[in-house]
Amino acid sequence: MTLGRFLLRRALFALLLTFVASSAALLLTLLSPGDFAADGTFGDPELMAARRTQLGLDRPVAAQYADWVSRAVRLDFGQSLLYSRPVAGLLGERALNTAVLAAAALGVATVLGIPLGIYTGTRQRGAGVRVVRTLSVVMLSMPPLIASLVMVLFAARTGWFPVGGMMSAGASEMSWAGWMADVAHHIPLPALALALPLAATLERLQGQAMSDAIRQPFVRAAEARGLSSDQAMLRHGWRVSLGAVLGLYGLMIGSLFSGSFIVEVVTAWPGLGRLMYDALRARDLYLVAGCAAAGAFCLAVGTFLADVLLAVADPRAHMEARS
Amino acid sequence: MNRHSRALLTILIVAAILIPYWLLNRDRTPPPSALLPAAAPVPTRGGSAVASTRTDPRSFNRLVHGQIATEIVSMLTLGKLVRIDRVTQQLEPWLAERWEASPDNQIFTLRLRDGLRWSDGVPFTSADVLFTLDAVYDPRTQSSLASALKPGGQPLARSAPDARTVVVTFPGVFAPGIRILDNLPIFPKHKLEAALAAGEFAKAWTADTPPSELVSMGPFMLTQYAPAQRMVFDRNPHYWRRDEREVQLPYLDRLTIELVPDQEAEVVRLQSGRTDFMQHGLRPSDLATLRPLELQGRLQIEELGVSPNADSFVFNLRPERWAKDPRGAWFNRKEFRQALSHAIDREAFSDAVFLGTAVPIHGPITPGNKDWFWASVPRYEFSREKARALLAGLGLANRDQDEWLEDERGNEARFTALVFRGNAVLERSAAVIRDDLRQLGVAVDIVPLEPNSILQRIVGGDFDAAFVQFFASDTDPANSKDFWLSSGGVHLWNIGQKAPATDWERQIDELMIRQSATIDMDERRRLFNEVQRIFAENLPILYFAAPRVYIAASARLINLYPALTPPEIIWSADTLAIRDGGTSR
Numbered sequence: 001m002t003l004g005r006f007l008l009r010r011a012l013f014a015l016l017l018t019f020v021a022s023s024a025a026l027l028l029t030l031l032s033p034g035d036f037a038a039d040g041t042f043g044d045p046e047l048m049a050a051r052r053t054q055l056g057l058d059r060p061v062a063a064q065y066a067d068w069v070s071r072a073v074r075l076d077f078g079q080s081l082l083y084s085r086p087v088a089g090l091l092g093e094r095a096l097n098t099a100v101l102a103a104a105a106l107g108v109a110t111v112l113g114i115p116l117g118i119y120t121g122t123r124q125r126g127a128g129v130r131v132v133r134t135l136s137v138v139m140l141s142m143p144p145l146i147a148s149l150v151m152v153l154f155a156a157r158t159g160w161f162p163v164g165g166m167m168s169a170g171a172s173e174m175s176w177a178g179w180m181a182d183v184a185h186h187i188p189l190p191a192l193a194l195a196l197p198l199a200a201t202l203e204r205l206q207g208q209a210m211s212d213a214i215r216q217p218f219v220r221a222a223e224a225r226g227l228s229s230d231q232a233m234l235r236h237g238w239r240v241s242l243g244a245v246l247g248l249y250g251l252m253i254g255s256l257f258s259g260s261f262i263v264e265v266v267t268a269w270p271g272l273g274r275l276m277y278d279a280l281r282a283r284d285l286y287l288v289a290g291c292a293a294a295g296a297f298c299l300a301v302g303t304f305l306a307d308v309l310l311a312v313a314d315p316r317a318h319m320e321a322r323s
Numbered sequence: 324m325n326r327h328s329r330a331l332l333t334i335l336i337v338a339a340i341l342i343p344y345w346l347l348n349r350d351r352t353p354p355p356s357a358l359l360p361a362a363a364p365v366p367t368r369g370g371s372a373v374a375s376t377r378t379d380p381r382s383f384n385r386l387v388h389g390q391i392a393t394e395i396v397s398m399l400t401l402g403k404l405v406r407i408d409r410v411t412q413q414l415e416p417w418l419a420e421r422w423e424a425s426p427d428n429q430i431f432t433l434r435l436r437d438g439l440r441w442s443d444g445v446p447f448t449s450a451d452v453l454f455t456l457d458a459v460y461d462p463r464t465q466s467s468l469a470s471a472l473k474p475g476g477q478p479l480a481r482s483a484p485d486a487r488t489v490v491v492t493f494p495g496v497f498a499p500g501i502r503i504l505d506n507l508p509i510f511p512k513h514k515l516e517a518a519l520a521a522g523e524f525a526k527a528w529t530a531d532t533p534p535s536e537l538v539s540m541g542p543f544m545l546t547q548y549a550p551a552q553r554m555v556f557d558r559n560p561h562y563w564r565r566d567e568r569e570v571q572l573p574y575l576d577r578l579t580i581e582l583v584p585d586q587e588a589e590v591v592r593l594q595s596g597r598t599d600f601m602q603h604g605l606r607p608s609d610l611a612t613l614r615p616l617e618l619q620g621r622l623q624i625e626e627l628g629v630s631p632n633a634d635s636f637v638f639n640l641r642p643e644r645w646a647k648d649p650r651g652a653w654f655n656r657k658e659f660r661q662a663l664s665h666a667i668d669r670e671a672f673s674d675a676v677f678l679g680t681a682v683p684i685h686g687p688i689t690p691g692n693k694d695w696f697w698a699s700v701p702r703y704e705f706s707r708e709k710a711r712a713l714l715a716g717l718g719l720a721n722r723d724q725d726e727w728l729e730d731e732r733g734n735e736a737r738f739t740a741l742v743f744r745g746n747a748v749l750e751r752s753a754a755v756i757r758d759d760l761r762q763l764g765v766a767v768d769i770v771p772l773e774p775n776s777i778l779q780r781i782v783g784g785d786f787d788a789a790f791v792q793f794f795a796s797d798t799d800p801a802n803s804k805d806f807w808l809s810s811g812g813v814h815l816w817n818i819g820q821k822a823p824a825t826d827w828e829r830q831i832d833e834l835m836i837r838q839s840a841t842i843d844m845d846e847r848r849r850l851f852n853e854v855q856r857i858f859a860e861n862l863p864i865l866y867f868a869a870p871r872v873y874i875a876a877s878a879r880l881i882n883l884y885p886a887l888t889p890p891e892i893i894w895s896a897d898t899l900a901i902r903d904g905g906t907s908r
Contacts, residue, residue, distance in 0.1 A: 034776025045782045045812050045819050050465055082381055083550070084529035094551075152588050156595030163597045164588055165552055169579050172547065266585045270551030274584065278379070278551075283775050 010307070014300030018293045019072075025292030026068055029285040030061045036081045036283045055081060068289065077293070078286035082279060087290040090275065095257070095294055097166060098264070098271035100183070102256035104191035109198035109252070114245070116199070117206020121241070122214060122233055132203065139200035147196060148266035151189040162186050164268035190267040194260055198252055205248060209241035216240065250306035254299025366882040368570060370901030371577035374893065375589045376602035379550055379582055383537060384528040385508050386459055389467040395580065395602065395893055399556050401508035402540040402563075404433055404452065404489070405501055409886030409894050412694060412798050414502055418447070418509065418540070418563070419489070422501060428493075428842055431501050435487040440561040442539035445513050449483035454512035454519070456481050463522040470805060470812060471506045471796060474839070496840045498847060499799045506796060511538050542573040542897035554580045564897055574882065574900035593875060596621065600876040602890045606748070607678035613875050620878055627872040627887050629682055631691035632794045634749060636740070636756065636865040640816040641784045642824055649734050653717040654787070660862040662713035664703035666763045667756060673868040676752045681868040686859050687806075689869035691887055692798045697852045701859040710763055721764055728764035737766035738787040741780060744771035746792070752867070753790050781815055791815070794888060800851055801839035807854065808832050816863035827861045878902070 037052040052058045056067075071078060077087035116136075120129045139147075155161040162168070162185060171182045213219065214237045222232035261273030272294055279287035376395060382388040385397035406417040416422075419433040439447035459466045460478045472479065477494035484490065491501065514536075518527040528537065534545045542564070543556035556578045564572040581598060583589045590609050592598045594616060605613065605624070616622040638660060645651025653659050669683030685702045688695050703709075714720075719728040719736050728736040742753040750771060757767040767788075772780075780786045793813070795803045805811035809823040809832050823829035831854050838850040874891050876883060879902050884895040892899070 032776070034773055034779045036775070037779075047465055047467065047470070047812075048779075048782060050462075054465070083379075083531060084382065084526065085531045149587055149591070152591050156591045156597065159595070163592045163595055164583060165581065167549075167552070169547075169553060169555055172549070266588050268552070268581070268583045268585075268588065270549070274551055277584070281773060281775075282381075283773070 010300075010304045014297060014304070017300045018296045021296035022072070022289040022293035023065070023069070026285055026289035027061070027065060029280070029283060029288045030064060032283075034283055036285070064285075068286065072289075077290045080279070080284055080287040080290075082282045082284040082287060087286050090287065091272070091290050091294050094270060094272045094275045095298075097269065098257055098260065098273065101187065101190055101194065101260065101264075101269055101271055102253065104187050105194035105198065105256060105260075106249075106252065108191055108195035109202055112195070113199035113202025114206050116203040117245075118210050118233075118238060119207075120203065121207035121210025124211070133207075136200040136203045139196045140204070142197065144193065144197070144260075144262045145266065148190070148193040148263045151193045152266060155189050161189050164190075164266075166268075166270055190263050190269050193263045193267065194256060198256075201248070201252075202245060206241065206245050209244040210237060213237040213241040246306050246309045248306075249309065250299070250303030253302025253305070254295065257295050257298035257302075364881050364902055366566070366574050366898070366900030367903075368574050368900075369576055370574075371579065372575055372599045372880060372899060372901065373579045373581060373597070374600050374602060375581045375583045375592060375598045376890075377582070377584050377586065377589065380530050380554070382529050383532060383545070384525070386455070386464060386466045386468055386510065387525050391602070391889065392582075395890055396545060396554070397508045398541065398890070398894055399543045399578070399896055400537065400539040400541040400545055400559075401510070402447075403508055404435075404504045407502060407505040407797060409888055410884060414505070424500065428496055428500060430493075431491045433489045433491065433501070435489070436563055437487065439540070439563050441511050441513075442544045442559045442561055444561065445511070445538070446486075447509075447540060448486040449489045450486070451509050451512045452489045453481055453483050454516065455507060455510045458510060458515070458519050458524050459507070461519065461522075461524065464519075464524045468506055471802070472503060474503065496842065497801070498839050498841055499797070499801045502797060502799060503802060509540060511540070514538055543578055551582055553582055556580070562897070566898075573897040575896075578896060578899075593622070593877075596877060598877075599880050600874070600892050602893060604889065604891055605873040605875055607680045607870070609875070610678075610680065610873060617875075622875050623878055623880075623883075624873060624875045625883075625885065627874060627885055627891065629689055629691035629869050630872045630887055631689055631798055631869075632792070632888065633684055633687070633689050633866050633869040634752060634790060634792050635687070635815065636867070637781070637789045637791060637815045638863055638865075639781075639784060639786050639788065640824070640863055644784050649730070649732055650738065653714075653719060653730055653736070654738065656717055657861045658713045658717055660865065661703060662710040662717075662763070663760060663765065664862055664865055665706050665710035665713065666765075667759050667865070667867055668705040669867050670705075672752070672755055672759075675755050676748060677868060677870050680873070681870040684866045684869045686855055686866055687864065688800075688855060689866075691869060691872075694798060695800055695848070695851060697848075697855050699852075700855050707763060714763070714765075719764075726761070726764065727766050735766060736764060737768065739768045739770055741770050741772050741777045741786050741789040741791075743774050743777060743791065748870075749790050749792065756790075756867075782818055784818070789815075800835070800854070801847075804835060804839065807835045825861075827857050831857055 035052065035057050037048050037055065037057055056064065068078065075088070079085065080087050080090055083090060116132050120132050123129050152163055155163045166186050167179065167182050171179050174182060214233055216237070219232050219237045222236050223229060227235065257272060260271065261277045263269070264271045264274040265277055272291060276288065276291035279291055376392055378390070378392045380392035380396050381390050382393055383396050385393055385401065402418045404417060404419040405422070406415055407413070408415050418435060418439060420436045422431050422433040424431050435447070435449060441447055456479065458464050459469050459472055474497040475494045480492035482490045515524065515527050518524045530548070530550070534548055537545055539545070539559045542559055542562050544559050545554060546557045547553070547555035558573055558576050562572060566572060580602070581592070583592060589601050590612060593601060594613065610624070613622055613624060617624045640655060645655050673679065673681040673683055682690060686700045688697065690696050714728060714736070718731045721727070722729045722733065730736070740753055743749050753769045757769055760767050777789055777791060781789055781791070795806070797803065800807065805813040808814060809817070809820040809828040812819060814820070817824055820828070823832055834850050834854045838847050838854070841847050841850065872887050872891065874885050876892060880899060881902050882898050882900045883892055884898050885891045886894050
């Protein structure tokens with residue numbers, strides 16, 4: 001398969017995934033009981049009915065869906081009922097905030113998870129290995145809600161970090177450098193709440209893959225050619241072991257974009273996950289569909305990036321793809 | 324691993340345990356200046372405070388949206404002609420400095436204060452008042468306030484003889500009189516006239532409107548809004564109100580409201596001193612968490628009394644709902660609901676749900692509503708024997724030796740109760756009721772749903788029972804006619820009837836109409852007690868407990884004037900001040 005065809009296939013896959021996910025989200029929101037017109041308070045039923053008519057929510061589900069599809073193919077995702085703003089603009093703002101958080105979390109998870117995985121994968125025994133593995137199990141079994149609350153509590157008790165939010169009240173009046181420093185001060189705790197379970201996943205996966213890789217004949221052969229054990233492990237064993245780990249990155253990117261809503265809610269991070277949460281609670285169907293589309297698109301892009309990285313790290317995978 | 328490595332590892336593990344322990348438990352006693360002094364300090368201007376709330380405003384247009392964050396923006400940035408003091412429940416002059424009523428109590432002439440100005444310097448006149456009423460009554464606005472401002476179903480007639488005088492004429496005698504104007508924030512004609520003329524008022528002042536385009540008549544101006552992060556309100560330099568020393572209010576230079584969607588995170592912020600107060604009162608579980616901080620002098624916690632609002636267990640009494648359902652033969656009978664009321668141990672309910680911070684109640688008017696609470700309202704004391712006897716009288720008995728009662732046709736005594744998902748108090752309440760009724764042999768299937776879904780189901784009549792929260796806008800029952808009248812939009816058990824479906828609802832309708840058209844207060848109370856008696860006999864809604872309301876605020880905040888109803892502290896934000904003149908946050 002040529003690179004062009006590979007890219008085309010991936011692009012089509014991304015479009016299909018985005019369309020299916022957003023359609024499913026829209027239809028499920030339409031079919032589930034309750035709609036936006038209730039406004040979260042008891043009120044005049046006639047007023048509610050008038051609002052429903054004005055917003056077009058009293059039309060048949062098929063008509064509403066067809067209307068949405070006809071606009072979505074022109075990249076018009078409609079107007080958010082909740083915020084009275086175009087969905088695309090809202091998604092852009094919030095996706096950027098989530099991207100900042102996701103990149104930080106991914107970086108922390110990689111910096112912690114991969115080296116620890118190499119460490120536990122190449123040393124089968126020892127107190128250090130046991131400590132790392134125990135911590136990994138604890139992190140993996142800790143729900144994001146608890147992890148976030150622990151981080152918020154830590155910030156509150158120590159005063160070392162802001163308790164939540166993305167920037168301070170006066171940040172918009174700061175210089176660019178001041179603004180960056182302010183965001184950087186806010187980011188560690190939500191990023192850690194997201195990163196620690198991912199780091200634990202990476203450690204477990206990298207450790208297992210590394211443990212398998214160092215037993216491969218080509219690693220032994222490299223040692224026989226005169227490379228030290230560490231050199232053979234890092235130059236040959238690690239690259240091969242990355243295959244399993246990189247495969248996970250695509251899913252991690254997607255989950256960071258679409259599944260971080262608990263962390264965003266608890267730490268008051270104004271990201272895509274929180275937007276989705278607010279949209280679902282208010283039954284803002286166009287915003288729900290838009291958020292689902294953004295999450296699915298990020299998942300597709302993440303998977304694609306992971307494939308590219310995998311091809312770079314392990315030429316055998318590249319060859320398989322070409323054949 | 325050699326000895327040195329082991330020792331190092333041991334030190335690391337011990338440090339990993341001890342350092343977080345120290346961080347979380349180190350003494351954080353505040354400096355003496357933060358401790359509460361014995362004498363009440365004199366409030367002075369300056370400083371800023373930080374509050375938190377859980378949701379973004381859907382709009383800045385209170386005429387259209389009634390959600391709490393929109394209400395907060397309205398309270399801080401707009402003014403009303405008259406205001407109900409939420410602590411005393413008395414009507415007080417606000418933008419109108421005085422008023423006169425005609426002998427028949429139908430025509431009110433209100434005189435506006437001299438020199439009132441919007442935050443942009445434009446004079447505030449009677450034209451703004453007429454404009455706002457026009458906007459409310461314009462059907463294109465779809466105002467959420469329109470119904471409350473139509474006593475007897477008719478709009479108020481209004482005129483403005485001059486720039487400082489507004490004349491409001493009621494369609495008939497209406498006992499609360501201009502108390503209903505407490506519902507009405509006045510909007511600026513000079514900013515929104517074009518929108519109303521174009522039929523676009525509902526789309527004006529949305530949450531997307533830049534704060535610089537808004538003008539204020541309240542104590543603060545919205546100067547920054549970062550969606551999902553915070554709203555920043557700065558002092559309105561043209562605010563009209565002064566304290567007894569002629570100091571212009573508000574005392575605070577700035578009030579920031581952080582948007583924190585998670586309630587636990589909100590409490591942690593208050594604990595850490597990052598916020599000064601929360602928009603809502605404390606949950607029972609928060610009290611135990613925050614009491615130690617009160618002892619350290621870092622927080623002030625105040626019990627305000629019993630809430631005038633209580634959670635409502637609503638039965639669907641629409642005849643059409645039960646026309647084809649065989650359960651209707653007993654579900655629709657008042658004896659069934661009386662039996663359920665007997666079966667709930669309200670003392671135990673208060674302890675289990677509110678951790679002892681609630682009082683048992685037997686009707687919608689709680690002891691927190693001092694003017695209208697009737698201590699002699701009929702009660703259903705806890706008695707499973709009486710409950711079983713009432714159910715037996717309906718033909719409900721355990722016929723197949725299982726856990727549940729059945730009627731004569733073999734239908735189980737079972738129904739579904741909807742409950743607001745994510746509302747811990749309501750979910751816990753529903754679980755207690757389910758367990759209590761299970762001991763009686765009545766099965767309740769609890770279904771948690773999003774609030775919007777439940778509201779829509781109640782409006783559409785698609786439910787058996789529902790456990791809901793809703794707040795009356797005023798303690799005067801005449802201002803809650805939407806709830807009491809069979810034609811009302813909040814007559815939850817059978818909304819919007821064209822004619823009363825039952826004889827007791829017809830009686831309540833008649834009594835409420837007479838009550839709201841009677842000026843004599845003693846007579847009004849007598850009529851309303853009769854309404855409460857009929858309600859208690861027929862029990863379309865069960866009430867179990869009214870919580871005591873607690874608020875917490877940082878010790879640096881002074882001059883609080885908290886009310887029993889939310890938003891307890893923000894409603895009087897113009898009097899809030901920072902101790903010793905205010906260090907900015």
